Amino acid sequence: MTLVDLTVPSLRERSLDALPVAIVGAGPIGLATAANLVQRGIDFVIFEAGDDVASSIRQWGHTRLFSPWKHVVDPASRELLAATGWEVPAPESLPTGAQLVEQYLEPLAALEPIRSRIRTGVTVDAITRQGMDRTRTARRSSTPFLLRVRSADGVEEITARAVIDASGTYDHPNSLASSGLEPLGLPDVADRVSHALPDVLGRERSRFAGRHTTVVGAGHSAANTLLALAELAEQVPGTRITWLIRNASAVRVTTSDDDGLAARASIGRRVDALVHAGRIEVVDRFETIRLGRTDDGVRLYGLRGDDLVEHETDLVVNATGFRPDLDMLREIRLELDDIVEAPKRLAPLIDPNVHTCGTVEPHGFAELQHPEPNFFLAGMKSYGRAPTFLLATGYEQVRSITAWIAGDVAAASRLALELPATGVCSTSLPADGAASCATDAGDAGTAQSGCCS
Template sequence: MTLIDLTAETLRERRLDTLPVAIIGAGPIGLAAAANLVERGIEFIVYEAGDEIASSIRQWGHTRLFSPWKHVVDPASRRLLEAVGWELPSPESLPTGTELVERYLEPLAALEPIAARIRKGVTVDAITRRGMDRTRTANRASTPFLLRVHSADGVEETTARAVIDASGTYQQPNSLASSGLDPLGLPDVADRVGHALPDVLGRERARFAGRHTTVVGAGHSAANTLLALAALADEEPGTRITWLIRNARAVRVTTSEDDELAARADIGRRVDALVHSGRIELVDRFETVRLGRTDDGVRLYGLRGDELVEHETDVVVNATGFRPNLDMLREIRLELDDIVEAPKRLAPLIDPNVHTCGTVEPHGFAELEHPEPGFFLAGMKSYGRAPTFLLATGYEQVRSITAWIAGDEVAARNVELVLPATGVCSSSLPADGASASSCGIDPVAASGTAAQSSCCS
């Protein structure tokens, strides 16, 4: 390479450094990335699809996390907030999703260095390189990213030096069908199939009171809804509950006896007790293949072994987990695990067949890198279909990523994270202290979030 070539390359890289970092999603992880970039003096823009920050968390705001305040506040964000007089709520107390937003995320988003850089009501439709599709290689790393976004004002394109996609997975639920495809007949009954973590005891009470609800899914978001429905049944005659799972046992819910977080450890015992007492009907080994409409509800057709069976209900809650939306990344060179759709080097660390929330090793930019330099999945979306994500994990991810963007490789590679055994997930606690949880997203599942946790955007 000649001196002229070197100079041209250097100039391209310097021009790239004048552009902002694009952060997709103004949930806990996206805002934590913003706080870290503020501390490093790097320009950024946050694109939030909702009309308010943390729009997904607001949907499950009624859910109480069983991770305390000391685990759900990002260190860099805390430093910025405390500099203007903010105080951490009682470190050992458990916030609801709404409290997390109102007492932490809204004050963080209102800080002067961050507020002016958030664009609400803006959806990122696609990401590529300026003037390049995914097949072109020459000068790729020094070419700006191009984001196509749309809002009420129309469609536009903007450029960035790097992209942190922290858009979460809460808006992308897994299918009810065991095949991974939407079950046949879903469009005909879509109005009777609801999202995970509905507000059973609050704004959606009328949808469930006095009716037969079937909750599909074997994780903690399912358990969260089952416990809420049981509380509703105590108050509303005629309320019936069925729990439908594809396996012989809901292992993730009923094997948390060694959890260091008492609220989460209690959930399996409570759900088991409701099943054993007959207040919740458990239908196991049911693999949904098709849905049909009845006069008053939904008929689920499923396989139990080789036998085709039917189950009728009024309302279905889809609590089968979440998956990442990868459509907007078609022109980005991704390296994803074939099974969980997480970055390939991260996937073995989070495989739900091996790891629970607290056994995930600390990881940073090196495990999150793709063949596309400067592009990162972070937060719940980085976990693909794995349900073990924690807010604290996401905070360490973006600290490492932003250090790498700043050229501080020593800090980027120095990743540390201490978690309670089996993880910091989410729960919904009534006044008596009993809990229901949702692992994966503090709950912030699909996310980036935790209650579902999914749910972090």
């Protein structure tokens, strides 16, 4: 790969405030960040690894969000779009991921103040400070950030006054193995293991039709896929479904009757009904340790208590959740919770053992700060391994962060967030048969599937 010869101006030639804010990821949260910066007259550049904006959401575009349009459009973005005559589509209806992209994110990204600042097909490999690693302290806050980025044109280094990493977690699934490490034997069966939220009823139908699929995971992306597979099994004889979990029960796939998001209210009952009817086989208390290839599929080796057990299947769907990619931040001074890998002050507010999507308190720059001045994780990536993220929460995050960067401390500190009452975040399959997930979309690079983990 060619290394681009890039001359970086020194601080004597260019003040820190004259540099742009770097945004990593052009999904809903990255674009909302851009809209807020446009309103404040602050320059920025967006780096998107995919070939188009919202590239991760496009991968699960068949999936229907559980939040209606009125909850998934960023206020600052809506104001910019309204000036062009754009209106929020059917505020009470639930968009699919594809509809979110086509009817909202693409028009937003096409606005000139944003379009001209987006660089697609560019991967951020590393972030640091110009001329200093994480051990250097003197003049750190007044030194520009340095981003090493990679594209088809080569590698270059870009300076920035602040960095907002909204790259999401969708491209970084948790491991199938209960240890958190990749299971032994995975490379040998990688072609038979699917990412979470495959398009079972659409473009990947032929892959799953008439075959035995084992869905691994006890959360909402697992439930979404189980429901889609159950519908496929009604249409195609020989389609079999196994649900493999490591606990005695999938306690997260439940919800209360007073859930403020009606689309997910019946998930627990519906999945339970399929299990009780024998349409979904459940293998519980299975701690996966190794994978092996068979003539027709995959053999999973695991522990149940002290016993070594095996399970054979044609295909595996890894629906074990997601985790943030922290490798590119090795030279950044982060302060992360040692359990969920979220910013330390945010972690207690989003702990999935305590909170659901709708019980997370409003939070902004103060909870998202790190020892690295003017560096922020935002959106799904800020939640680390917690699955309780909603787009509305991320929009309030970046409104506060951009106000802080602009020096408007009063606005940055003034937090307000109205979320619907929730039970445990869940999924649903609408009557029209479109696949539906308990997700509120994530960020590009992501785009994390919101509460779908």
